[in-house]
Amino acid sequence: xxxxxxxxxxxxxxxxxRLSCAxxxxxFTSYVLGWFRQAPGKEREFIARISGSDGTTxxxxxxxxxxxxxRDNAKNTVLLQMNSLKPEDTADYYCAARSRWIIGDSSRxxxxxxxxxxxxxxVSS
Numbered sequence: 001x002x003x004x005x006x007x008x009x010x011x012x013x014x015x016x017x018r019l020s021c022a023x024x025x026x027x028f029t030s031y032v033l034g035w036f037r038q039a040p041g042k043e044r045e046f047i048a049r050i051s052g053s054d055g056t057t058x059x060x061x062x063x064x065x066x067x068x069x070x071r072d073n074a075k076n077t078v079l080l081q082m083n084s085l086k087p088e089d090t091a092d093y094y095c096a097a098r099s100r101w102i103i104g105d106s107s108r109x110x111x112x113x114x115x116x117x118x119x120x121x122x123v124s125s
Contacts, residue, residue, distance in 0.1 A: 001026030003116030005095045010122045011085055019080040021095030021116055029053070032098050033071060033078040036109050037091035038118070046107040047093070050078065052100045060107065063089075085123045092118035 007019040021033070034049035046060045048069035057069050068081040078095060096112035104111055 001028075001031060001097050001114050003095050003097060003114060005093065005116040005119045008093060008119035008121045010124065012125050013085060013087055013123055015085050015123070016081070016083045017085065017121060018082065019093055019095075019119060019121070021078045021080075023076045023078070023097065026097075028071075028076040029073055030100050031114075032100055032102070032106055033069075034096045034098075034106065034112060035069060035078075035080045035093060036096060037089075037093045037121075039088075039091040042091075044094075044109045045091075046109065048080065049106045058106060082121070085121075087123050090121060090123050092120050094118050 001023050002025045003023050005021045011017050029052045031052050035047040036044050038044045048059045050057050050069045050071050066084045071078045095116045097114040098112045
């Protein structure tokens with residue numbers, strides 16, 4: 001499966017932004033889709049994931065309550081709605097996919113074999 005993320009940009013603190021990730025080349029509902037981010041000098045951080053089968057979601061602690069992951073199976077797209085953005089949310093954001101049949105911690109970036117290119121989100125006044 002090929003992934004392409006877009007929607008990043010510059011936003012003021014307290015603002016919102018929506019990222020999109022378009023998937024192609026696979027059966028969309030057979031994948032768990034995740035979002036990760038990486039700030040300069042920091043390790044890649046899990047943001048959220050959504051299952052392919054029933055749409056269940058799981059969030060990282062730093063974004064829970066502010067970010068929402070969703071998927072549009074008709075458009076083969078996964079979305080990340082980001083609200084109440086903070087300067088510490090500044091990072092490159094990546095979408096990733098793994099087979100729904102993989103067992104194990106879905107917050108581990110190493111468990112995702114498919115990655116899109118990053119889209120930069122900058123939160124600054």
